[in-house]
Amino acid sequence: MKCITLTVIVILTLLVAAGHAQSGRLLVLNKEDATFVIVNPDSGAITGKVPVGQGPHELVASTDGKFAFASNYGSGAPGHTISMIDIAAQKEVRRIEVAPLSRPHGLAFANGKLYFTAEADKKIARYDPATDKIDWQFETGQGATHMLLPTKDLRTIFTSNISSDSVSAIQQDAAGGWMQTVIAVGKGPEGIDLSADGREVWSAHSRDGAVSVIDVASKKVIQTINVGTKRSNRIKLTPDGKFALVSDIDTGELVVIDRPARKEMKRIALGKSPEGVLIQPDGARAFVAVNGDNHVAVVDLKTWTVTKKLQTGTGPDGMAWIHN
Numbered sequence: 001m002k003c004i005t006l007t008v009i010v011i012l013t014l015l016v017a018a019g020h021a022q023s024g025r026l027l028v029l030n031k032e033d034a035t036f037v038i039v040n041p042d043s044g045a046i047t048g049k050v051p052v053g054q055g056p057h058e059l060v061a062s063t064d065g066k067f068a069f070a071s072n073y074g075s076g077a078p079g080h081t082i083s084m085i086d087i088a089a090q091k092e093v094r095r096i097e098v099a100p101l102s103r104p105h106g107l108a109f110a111n112g113k114l115y116f117t118a119e120a121d122k123k124i125a126r127y128d129p130a131t132d133k134i135d136w137q138f139e140t141g142q143g144a145t146h147m148l149l150p151t152k153d154l155r156t157i158f159t160s161n162i163s164s165d166s167v168s169a170i171q172q173d174a175a176g177g178w179m180q181t182v183i184a185v186g187k188g189p190e191g192i193d194l195s196a197d198g199r200e201v202w203s204a205h206s207r208d209g210a211v212s213v214i215d216v217a218s219k220k221v222i223q224t225i226n227v228g229t230k231r232s233n234r235i236k237l238t239p240d241g242k243f244a245l246v247s248d249i250d251t252g253e254l255v256v257i258d259r260p261a262r263k264e265m266k267r268i269a270l271g272k273s274p275e276g277v278l279i280q281p282d283g284a285r286a287f288v289a290v291n292g293d294n295h296v297a298v299v300d301l302k303t304w305t306v307t308k309k310l311q312t313g314t315g316p317d318g319m320a321w322i323h324n
Helices: 002-021
Strands: 024-030 035-039 046-051 056-061 067-072 081-086 091-097 104-110 113-118 123-128 133-139 145-150 156-161 166-172 178-184 189-194 200-205 210-215 220-226 232-237 243-248 253-258 263-269 274-279 285-290 295-300 305-310 316-323
Touching (some): 024 056, 056 104, 067 104, 067 316, 104 145, 104 156, 113 145, 123 145, 145 189, 156 189, 166 189, 166 210, 178 220, 189 243, 243 274, 243 285, 253 274, 274 316, 285 305, 285 316, 295 316
Parallel strands (some): 056 316
Antiparallel strands (some): 035 046, 056 067, 067 081, 081 091, 104 113, 123 133, 145 156, 166 178, 189 200, 200 210, 232 243, 243 253, 295 305
């Protein structure tokens, strides 16, 4: 009887593990290769590769997981396209021309449409895949509008403006118009993320080693946390709201901030030039694109250790996650 019980437990454990292993796929952009790859996050196997435009930086998946969009920021000359990729077919189905807008960078997909920044033009814009048209634009007037972050109701879009040392809160009014509140933060805000409860926006400054915490309701900085980063690139908040993860390009570390305590908790050495950060939806793991060493580090968020390195291509950066 004991043997049967043990066998059942082992089988169930294996089934659970298999289910976890197949719960999602990691999508990665390689800047130097100009490729989009589909990766099994557990085995590290690359199951698909698609060429995209020059200098791809950021990546987002459609809500239904059928398509991915890569912003082709450009290499040398400014880019002016976004690649639309059919994930199942593993091919680029459309190269979206955004000219006269240029330097497309930050991306978000919501309500069937793609939102993106046009960094060189100090604008954000919206693309409708159904009509293959850009149907809305808004000029921030802020220098190097880099990343964007819509709230869940799409009534407010936050952007990080690197050279203006500001975060914009662009809000839709009852009549459908849009107005902007410019929020002064620290030097070189780049990475930006919204807390799971929708109450706070965290902005990591690339040039002064600090993080600004912005209250969404009042659109004001309520706290500045000095974590001493040399050149922060991205910031991501864990789904449980307990931690913020900041990639530091110059030190090669992932800096872990205790969110309730508002202080640094740990630093994890990753390698040369860690950039993009993605947290698995269940909060179990973080994936960090270690651009200079050409791999994606997998960080266990329980033990705070690097469990493996995924070889995805040359110069990994932007990432996205889709469920199988």
